[in-house]
Amino acid sequence: MxxxxxxxxxxxxxxxxxxxxxxxxxxxxxxxxxxxxxxxxxxxxxxxxxxxxxxxxxxxxxxxxxxxxxxxxxxxxxxxxxxxxxxxxxxxxxxxxxxxxxxxxxxxxxxxxxxxxxxxxxxKTKKPKSDYATATVTAPIPVSSEPPSTNGERIDVMCGHPMQNSGTFNSNFTPPSAFRRENWANMHSVPDSMKSATDINISLPDN
Structure with missing residues (x-):
């Protein structure tokens, strides 16, 4: 200058x-x-x-x-x-x-x-050095946006409460209560031969 x-x-x-x-x-x-x-x-x-x-x-x-x-x-x-x-x-x-x-x-x-x-x-041009902490960046884990499948959901008829099951729902599954009702009806059914009147012959001594 x-x-x-x-x-x-x-x-x-x-x-x-x-x-x-x-x-x-x-x-x-x-x-x-x-x-x-x-x-x-x-x-x-x-x-x-x-x-x-x-x-x-x-x-x-x-x-x-x-x-x-x-x-x-x-x-x-x-x-x-x-x-x-x-x-x-x-x-x-x-x-x-x-x-x-x-x-x-x-x-x-x-x-x-x-x-x-x-x-x-x-x-004038020198600047104090500062320590920089090394940051580790973790890649984000992708999360699926699809709703969970409802095929794994079934209803327990015995308890009356929904229960989650990871297996595949079986359409041919017979609820235990229905099975019991059917067996109960079979056990208590009386054959027609037993329902008919039975003749009982009693021998009375002659006087």
């Missing part, structure tokens, strides 16, 4: 950029800058870590650098730096790492881009 930082004359560009980077958790990268500075302190590698300070009017040719948020023992700070190339009025070009002041002589515009560091992106 690009941003434009405006630095007024007399302000330190370095402090302005660092102050902007501290407004959020995002890191910033300096893309370009335009304007004139009046005072700059540069680090010179060939002078055993020493610094050189230039005063005058120097036009900014290029400005680059970055500031990354770092956390140490619960304290968040910024680490990074800037490098600048300048052109003097007489055509000299000086440059190096900014080691101190970088004071604007005129309003200076600095274009920076902000982004989330890779370690913060990894923490």
């Amino acid at each position: 690009p941003h434009i930082i405006t630095v007024n004359a007399g302000e330190d560009i370095t402090m302005k950029v660092i102050s902007f980077s501290q407004q959020g958790p995002r890191a910033i990268c300096i893309l370009s800058a335009s304007g004139v500075i009046s005072n700059v302190t540069l680090r010179q590698p060939d002078s055993s870590g020493g610094t050189l300070t230039y005063e005058g009017r120097f036009e900014i040719l290029s400005l680059s650098g970055s500031f990354m948020p770092t956390e140490s023992q619960g304290t968040i700070s910024r680490s990074g730096g800037m490098s600048v190339s300048l052109s003097s009025p007489d055509g000299r070009v000086v440059g190096g790492g900014v080691a101190g002041l970088l004071v604007a002589a005129t309003p200076v515009q600095v274009v920076v881009g902000s982004f989330l560091p890779s370690n913060q992106q990894d923490q």
Whole structure:
């Protein structure tokens, strides 16, 4: 995400950029800058870590650098730096790492881009794993919708109560009560020969 930082004359560009980077958790990268500075302190590698300070009017040719948020023992700070190339009025070009002041002589515009560091992106995209219980799905057992057959139902004449029977109904079945009534009638029937009058001859003694 690009941003434009405006630095007024007399302000330190370095402090302005660092102050902007501290407004959020995002890191910033300096893309370009335009304007004139009046005072700059540069680090010179060939002078055993020493610094050189230039005063005058120097036009900014290029400005680059970055500031990354770092956390140490619960304290968040910024680490990074800037490098600048300048052109003097007489055509000299000086440059190096900014080691101190970088004071604007005129309003200076600095274009920076902000982004989330890779370690913060990894923490943001990671989601806590949740344990999923494995569910076993049992296939449904088909149930017949046909009504039960009534062929297995018969009536017990002796008891007078319906009784379920898993066998096949026998149409020739003779109820026990009918069988008993028929036998009872047969047992109590008297032959016609026995119903006829019986002559009994009794001999009486003569007086």
